[in-house]
Amino acid sequence: MEHSKESKAEQDRESKRFKIDWRRMTSTMGGLVILAMIIVCINIISSRVFYRLDVTQDRVFSLSNGSKKILEKIDDPVNITFFFSRSQKDLPVVFKTYATRVEEVLQEYARYGRGKVEITVVDPKPDTDDEEWARKYGIDAIPLPNGESLYFGVVLLKGTKEIAIPYFDPRREEFLEYDLSESIVRIMNKEKPRIGIISSLPIMGKNLPPQMMQEEQGGEAWAFVSELKKSFDVEEVRAEAEEISKNLKLLMVIHPKNLSQQTLYAIDQYVLGGGRLIVAVDPFCREDMAGQQQMMMSGQMPQVSSDLSPLFNAWGVEFHPDKIVGDLSHMTRIGAGGVAVEYPLFISLQKGSFSEKSIITGQLNFVLLAEPGELIKKEGSTFSFEPLLQTSADSGTVAAGTAALMQPQDIVRDLKPDQKVRTLAAHLTGKFKTAFPGGKPPKTSGDGADKNQTESASLANHLTESKEDTSVIIIADVDFIADNNAVDKFRFGRNVLTKLRNDNLPLLSNAADLLSGSQDLISIRSRGKIARPFTKVADIQKSAQLRWQKEEESLSGRLSELEKRLTEMQSQRTDGSRYALSSEQQREISKFRDEASQLRKRRREVRKNLREDIESLGYKLMAANMLVMPVIIGVFGFGVFYRRNHRSREK
Numbered sequence: 001m002e003h004s005k006e007s008k009a010e011q012d013r014e015s016k017r018f019k020i021d022w023r024r025m026t027s028t029m030g031g032l033v034i035l036a037m038i039i040v041c042i043n044i045i046s047s048r049v050f051y052r053l054d055v056t057q058d059r060v061f062s063l064s065n066g067s068k069k070i071l072e073k074i075d076d077p078v079n080i081t082f083f084f085s086r087s088q089k090d091l092p093v094v095f096k097t098y099a100t101r102v103e104e105v106l107q108e109y110a111r112y113g114r115g116k117v118e119i120t121v122v123d124p125k126p127d128t129d130d131e132e133w134a135r136k137y138g139i140d141a142i143p144l145p146n147g148e149s150l151y152f153g154v155v156l157l158k159g160t161k162e163i164a165i166p167y168f169d170p171r172r173e174e175f176l177e178y179d180l181s182e183s184i185v186r187i188m189n190k191e192k193p194r195i196g197i198i199s200s201l202p203i204m205g206k207n208l209p210p211q212m213m214q215e216e217q218g219g220e221a222w223a224f225v226s227e228l229k230k231s232f233d234v235e236e237v238r239a240e241a242e243e244i245s246k247n248l249k250l251l252m253v254i255h256p257k258n259l260s261q262q263t264l265y266a267i268d269q270y271v272l273g274g275g276r277l278i279v280a281v282d283p284f285c286r287e288d289m290a291g292q293q294q295m296m297m298s299g300q301m302p303q304v305s306s307d308l309s310p311l312f313n314a315w316g317v318e319f320h321p322d323k324i325v326g327d328l329s330h331m332t333r334i335g336a337g338g339v340a341v342e343y344p345l346f347i348s349l350q351k352g353s354f355s356e357k358s359i360i361t362g363q364l365n366f367v368l369l370a371e372p373g374e375l376i377k378k379e380g381s382t383f384s385f386e387p388l389l390q391t392s393a394d395s396g397t398v399a400a401g402t403a404a405l406m407q408p409q410d411i412v413r414d415l416k417p418d419q420k421v422r423t424l425a426a427h428l429t430g431k432f433k434t435a436f437p438g439g440k441p442p443k444t445s446g447d448g449a450d451k452n453q454t455e456s457a458s459l460a461n462h463l464t465e466s467k468e469d470t471s472v473i474i475i476a477d478v479d480f481i482a483d484n485n486a487v488d489k490f491r492f493g494r495n496v497l498t499k500l501r502n503d504n505l506p507l508l509s510n511a512a513d514l515l516s517g518s519q520d521l522i523s524i525r526s527r528g529k530i531a532r533p534f535t536k537v538a539d540i541q542k543s544a545q546l547r548w549q550k551e552e553e554s555l556s557g558r559l560s561e562l563e564k565r566l567t568e569m570q571s572q573r574t575d576g577s578r579y580a581l582s583s584e585q586q587r588e589i590s591k592f593r594d595e596a597s598q599l600r601k602r603r604r605e606v607r608k609n610l611r612e613d614i615e616s617l618g619y620k621l622m623a624a625n626m627l628v629m630p631v632i633i634g635v636f637g638f639g640v641f642y643r644r645n646h647r648s649r650e651k
């Protein structure tokens with residue numbers, strides 16, 4: 001009986017072992033269905049909700065706040081058509097990569113445009129309507145090595161207005177956002193921005209009939225004025241002006257010499273009211289001196305320096321109008337008395353002397369400054385002072401009077417570098433305070449003005465501090481924008497063609513473009529590049545290069561010494577066989593060959609170690625890319641599994 005009970009119990013256990021647990025299976029199936037539904041819902045939500053996390057150092061995949069504010073102000077829809085020859089065969093990788101970058105940025109503009117920015121991507125294939133439209137809009141056709149053409153630009157359309165960026169240069173990658181935002185600002189403006197110019201020089205030209213232009217010197221406007229008129233409405237402001245129009249987007253003060261207190265006050269109030277300003281001062285303006293030849297012929301030295309010291313002091317800037325900056329590392333070759341000499345007061349600046357982060361100077365290649373001055377940020381100044389142009393450490397200063405009296409050869413000898421890097425142009429930003437705390441300066445008694453009435457009126461609308469941050473750009477040179485330093489002119493009948501000699505005029509144009517735009521546009525800085533160099537690899541290569549280079553120099557030095565010794569030994573021989581090597585000379589040559597062989601062997605070892613270091617670094621990076629993320633996910637998954645298992649055990 002007991003045996004039958006035991007066998008029955010064993011059969012029950014066997015049946016339970018193979019019996020399907022429908023409750024657990026139903027629960028598992030239900031969980032899988034719910035999981036599948038969750039995945040589908042996540043896909044649907046993620047397709048409608050866009051979220052990105054930009055963790056790059058310079059946030060190169062995100063729009064700056066300035067661009068976002070510009071997009072918020074769009075009233076009418078803007079269509080941006082991106083022309084890119086994507087189907088072109090043998091397209092260089094650099095263009096493919098950069099095109100992807102451009103398209104991603106354009107999508108960001110569409111995202112923050114709140115439906116007011118529409119992006120269209122067009123592949124203008126040869127002999128199609130798309131190609132004709134690209135040409136019509138002014139998109140440049142870039143020739144490729146295979147003989148085909150590449151279209152790589154955008155056109156912005158708003159109503160009947162169109163603005164094109166003819167070509168996206170990969171070398172301007174860090175300025176991509178600025179170029180697009182600046183184009184949006186321009187297409188939103190209903191008219192050209194107005195620029196006013198105050199100058200003691202005849203830069204605006206003289207109002208002469210066309211037939212007298214060739215005969216009368218100075219009849220034409222300077223080339224930089226003609227260039228500005230292509231994008232701006234340029235007007236002249238009298239040097240005696242007592243008020244600056246608030247309708248001016250930008251004011252340029254070129255060579256301010258002997259300005260009245262009323263004019264200085266007008267400039268001060270214009271800046272405090274939110275106006276943007278470009279100032280060019282000079283310790284020794286040769287263009288000014290050329291216009292005062294009669295005074296020089298009479299034996300008098302004219303005043304050819306300019307300054308804006310009352311305003312500079314209020315802005316925390318120090319400028320010495322009696323000192324000229326020279327740079328022995330950036331001298332310019334000039335003709336002096338029929339002889340070509342290197343002149344340190346004519347400073348030829350190239351890459352490394354420009355602020356690479358500034359939109360104004362980031363893409364400049366060569367700027368020539370003629371006897372410039374120095375700008376110094378005063379101690380305790382709370383305003384932002386960004387150097388745009390700087391000298392090398394081999395710079396110094398000379399008295400302004402020596403430039404007219406001394407020969408260039410003598411100036412080279414007298415210039416004493418002091419290992420100081422000097423600022424020649426700077427960008428100031430901040431909430432400036434007035435240079436006239438007592439209000440508008442009263443006119444002199446000879447003007448017949450009532451003094452009490454003037455004092456009461458001077459404080460009526462007086463500004464003591466700007467409400468928002470404003471911008472001022474100061475350049476310590478005026479001659480750099482003179483035609484003879486910036487352009488070559490060619491006359492064809494009544495037409496005058498100009499060719500740029502350098503980046504002098506682009507420097508001023510970039511500054512005008514930046515400051516004449518909105519405050520949001522000014523806040524946009526240059527962004528970092530997507531393609532970043534492997535700095536660690538570069539450091540390894542540089543270190544190894546220096547190591548074997550030193551040994552190479554050592555080998556060359558010992559070779560020179562050996563040749564010198566062999567020559568001396570040969571000249572001292574008197575046995576009549578100077579053309580045959582002595583046993584001592586043969587030993588010296590054999591010794592040198594052994595040393596050279598050892599050195600070449602060491603150099604091979606250095607290069608081998610170099611390759612091994614780079615390969616080792618590559619393996620580490622590859623291992624990190626392949627293992628780090630899987631390990632993190634595995635640890636996370638194990639944690640989730642352990643937690644769930646622990647909970648189930650507790651239940």
